[in-house]
Amino acid sequence: MKLPVLLLFTPIISAQLPLCPNYADYSKTRHPPFTSGIHSLPFQRPPPHCRTFNSSAVESHIVQLKSEIADPDLAQLFENAWPNTLDTAVRWFGRGAEDDEELAFIVTGDINAMWLRDSAAQVRAYLRVLEPDHEGEEPSVGYKVGKAEGDTASLAALFRGVINLQARYILSSPFCNAFQPPAEAGIPRGVNEFAMADAVAPPPNGETVFECKFEIDSLAAFLHLSADYHDATHHTAFFSSAKNWLPAIRTILSTLRTMQSPTYDPQNGTVLPAGYTFQRQTTRATETTDNDGRGHPARRTGMVRTAFRPSDDAAALPYNIPGNMMIVTGLARAATIADAVGDKSLADKMRALQGEIDEAVKKFGIVPILTESGDIERVYAYEVDGFGSALHMDDANVPSLLSIPLLGYSSSTDEVYLRTRARVLSPEGNGYLMRGPALSAVGGPHVGPGWAWPMASIVRVLTAEMDDEIRGELKALVGSTSGLGLVHESVNTQDGGQWTRQR
Numbered sequence: 001m002k003l004p005v006l007l008l009f010t011p012i013i014s015a016q017l018p019l020c021p022n023y024a025d026y027s028k029t030r031h032p033p034f035t036s037g038i039h040s041l042p043f044q045r046p047p048p049h050c051r052t053f054n055s056s057a058v059e060s061h062i063v064q065l066k067s068e069i070a071d072p073d074l075a076q077l078f079e080n081a082w083p084n085t086l087d088t089a090v091r092w093f094g095r096g097a098e099d100d101e102e103l104a105f106i107v108t109g110d111i112n113a114m115w116l117r118d119s120a121a122q123v124r125a126y127l128r129v130l131e132p133d134h135e136g137e138e139p140s141v142g143y144k145v146g147k148a149e150g151d152t153a154s155l156a157a158l159f160r161g162v163i164n165l166q167a168r169y170i171l172s173s174p175f176c177n178a179f180q181p182p183a184e185a186g187i188p189r190g191v192n193e194f195a196m197a198d199a200v201a202p203p204p205n206g207e208t209v210f211e212c213k214f215e216i217d218s219l220a221a222f223l224h225l226s227a228d229y230h231d232a233t234h235h236t237a238f239f240s241s242a243k244n245w246l247p248a249i250r251t252i253l254s255t256l257r258t259m260q261s262p263t264y265d266p267q268n269g270t271v272l273p274a275g276y277t278f279q280r281q282t283t284r285a286t287e288t289t290d291n292d293g294r295g296h297p298a299r300r301t302g303m304v305r306t307a308f309r310p311s312d313d314a315a316a317l318p319y320n321i322p323g324n325m326m327i328v329t330g331l332a333r334a335a336t337i338a339d340a341v342g343d344k345s346l347a348d349k350m351r352a353l354q355g356e357i358d359e360a361v362k363k364f365g366i367v368p369i370l371t372e373s374g375d376i377e378r379v380y381a382y383e384v385d386g387f388g389s390a391l392h393m394d395d396a397n398v399p400s401l402l403s404i405p406l407l408g409y410s411s412s413t414d415e416v417y418l419r420t421r422a423r424v425l426s427p428e429g430n431g432y433l434m435r436g437p438a439l440s441a442v443g444g445p446h447v448g449p450g451w452a453w454p455m456a457s458i459v460r461v462l463t464a465e466m467d468d469e470i471r472g473e474l475k476a477l478v479g480s481t482s483g484l485g486l487v488h489e490s491v492n493t494q495d496g497g498q499w500t501r502q503r
Helices: 056-068 072-081 084-088 116-124 155-172 216-233 236-241 245-258 321-340 344-364 415-424 454-463 467-478
Strands: 090-095 102-106 199-201 209-211 277-279 366-370 376-380 488-492 495-502
Touching: 056 072, 072 467, 090 155, 102 116, 102 155, 116 155, 116 216, 155 216, 155 245, 216 236, 216 245, 216 321, 236 321, 245 321, 245 344, 321 344, 344 366, 376 415, 454 467, 454 488
Parallel strands: none
Antiparallel strands: 090 102, 199 277, 366 376, 488 495
């Protein structure tokens, strides 16, 4: 997954207001006021009239939390980074042309496209301040970038807009990960030069799809986002009336069932039809799949195969364990919504699939490894194939092994998780643990060896039990911004002045 980063935008503004800068350029320069901390971090938010979505609840929470953070640099990093999606990435928020449903197009930073997983994670950051509203009230209608300072809109409406648009996308092309702006937005379609010659089956909808990599966490993200909204607002009527939500859930179930199929018929060894294939002309092995687009062979386990990881990199083995965990918890949570709207049959199907996948994760995803001391211990693998092959690593992008408690799959004190976590954070147990004076954290093949991802440091903080570990990671994060006060996608472990993307 690309870390949700900064949008290249030029909002529509009134003549009385100063022009808005290109934020991709603006964010690379330090702006006053500066903190009194050792890093003297700058204030990096765009001017209020240039922000793409204004929320009084978010602004109030920033003021409150900053007053509770003793370190001025950490407080400024929070103020710059936490509202960044609202400040820069809500590219369009309005109504559907045919049914008047709320729609929100949230871009993944510097790419004018909406990833299912990323957009869900981007708005999920505001769950703490999400409250029910009165659906359809004026602030939630036709909100666009560039409104004057002081104009606000409902966070609940923004959540509904993301859920509605994601449901539309899933019905259009359920195997795909990233999508074009809706026609109602009037935004030019993004050009994905890397995907122009992709050979994908089933063929995606060329009008709506930006990229069609099948990543099971994309569908899991929709399930969790739906449950997040329902848990926070208890707004069952929204799911009852949303014309695409129940059909999207049924499509997800059908897609997951398709991807449970093995490579070979267990009775006669015949190669079975592939539910999904992907081939790309590329010089990077992680950008395409082997075996003519099928990927590595899979034995039937009960888990769901994936072609790509949450990093958008190709899976080495077909069953991604944290991705399947995210599906398990997502199905369980979203099934309560199906119950609430009166579709018990659908809820039962969701729970049945959840049980199958969960049983398979425990049977095939927990594997023995030989420790440095010569002992045998059981840990979660990152990927398996059902034939006995297991990949021991972790990637910074969520879902990851490090993030298992955040997925709701197990507690942070679970013994198998703790053993897995120790290996993920050990140079002997994880080839993608990056170490150096600038930052030490999990990385991944997406950017490559030597590049640590601050995202992984944040996940480490959120899953840590010891205060010393939390303090150490927060200190490292604050010092990893190259003085810009924003969170980078990745940082060169040996030179903090080299980084990719930021928010």
